[in-house]
Amino acid sequence: MKLCPAHLAAVSLAAASLGAHSAESTELNGRLQTIKERNFITVAYRESSIPFSYLGGNGQPIGYAQDICQKIVEKIKDTIDSPNLVVKRLAVTSQNRIPLIQNGTIDLECGTTVNNPERQAQVSFSTTYFVVGTKFVSRKADRLSTLKDLKGKTVVATTGSNTVLRIRGIDRKEDLNLKLLQAKDFSDSMLSFTSGRADAFFEDDINLIGQIAFSPNPADFALSTDTLSRDPYAVMLPRGEPAFKAVADKAIAGLYASGEIKALYDKWFQSPIPPHGVNLRFPMGDALARVIAKPTDSPNPADY
Structure with missing residues (x-):
């Protein structure tokens, strides 16, 4: 049966409605929904964790962990369909980083935090991105x-x-x-x-x-x-947010699968780094190479 323009419009509207309903059935929840609604994400950094997260010559946070977290932020933007999401940055210390994740002040902590069983009782962690x-x-x-x-x-x-x-x-x-x-x-x-x-x-x-x-x-x-x-380093995340963790893990898995992690590693551990152009000359260890080949978020040192 040939549909007239009015009928075509009705069908299109119904399809759009169905699509909207489908989106609602998988709509965001938890931290992802909160981030979308407030339109900002807070990324924590360390001021002197060279070369993972530290202040560069312009006073802005830079480093290996910060670059990885930027990939996670981009994946979050895509997931929540918020290309103009505002990224706020907050300095943390070893002492206050866990409480600030727990109370919702920060969404991602990107520095030099070890994933271990004791901390797993308080917060969550992404896939491992370094082994020390x-x-x-x-x-x-x-x-x-x-x-x-x-x-x-x-x-x-x-x-x-x-x-x-x-x-x-x-x-x-x-x-x-x-x-x-x-x-x-x-x-x-x-x-x-x-x-x-x-x-x-x-x-x-x-x-x-x-x-x-x-x-x-x-x-x-x-x-x-x-x-x-x-010990394994990982991005610290809020506990009880499996969808949020899944996005972070997917972003890191993408870095590993594409081979981009090799260039990122060389940038921070095998090349001159800001602000003084020092080369740490720290080759990638076998433990990290195994993680890249087979990603894990295990807190057990025996797994590395």
Whole structure:
């Protein structure tokens, strides 16, 4: 039967209505809906987590983790159909990052946060985007390379970090009698160490390398031969938001599948980086290569 223009218009309207109904049946909920309704997303950054998330020469956050989070933001824009979504950025510390995710102040935390079972009870995490080993840095002249060398020494770590708890546990287990200082962030911890207030600074290996590389006299320092642990870094997300996490994971999976992650890695770990043009010369480890080949969000260090 041939339809007249009026009938065609009615059919088109019905189809549009059906499409709208279909969209409603899969309409956004939770954090994705909230972000769409308020038309902004808040991305957290760290001020001195080189090269993951730190302030560049213009005072704006840059880094490997920030670039990954930008990919997630773009995927969120597509998912919620908000191309003009406003991106707000907020500096966080090791101490306040989890509470600010929990209370909804921030939506994504893009820095150097370890995904572990204890934190899984409070927040959620994306697919792993880096794997680290915890070490300490000391002055070469002091000849401190193992944990036993630190017996009775003063060490520093960053307040609110996973490393603080780890040091306390090792101190008790090994009877090292350490004096533990805590500082606000990585740069403050490094300052406590370089100014002589501490004999060693404990942190994840790549963060220590970043702090050493940006120091006035990098050749004066050395990393420990002992590695305390192996841990996965991931984007921290609000807990109980599976749709939101799925978007983040999809964005990271896209980086891995396309091979774009290789260029991103080389940009931040194998090339001169702002603001001083320092090259960290940190080759990709086997653990991260395995994650890229087979993405996981496991908090278990044994899986890496």
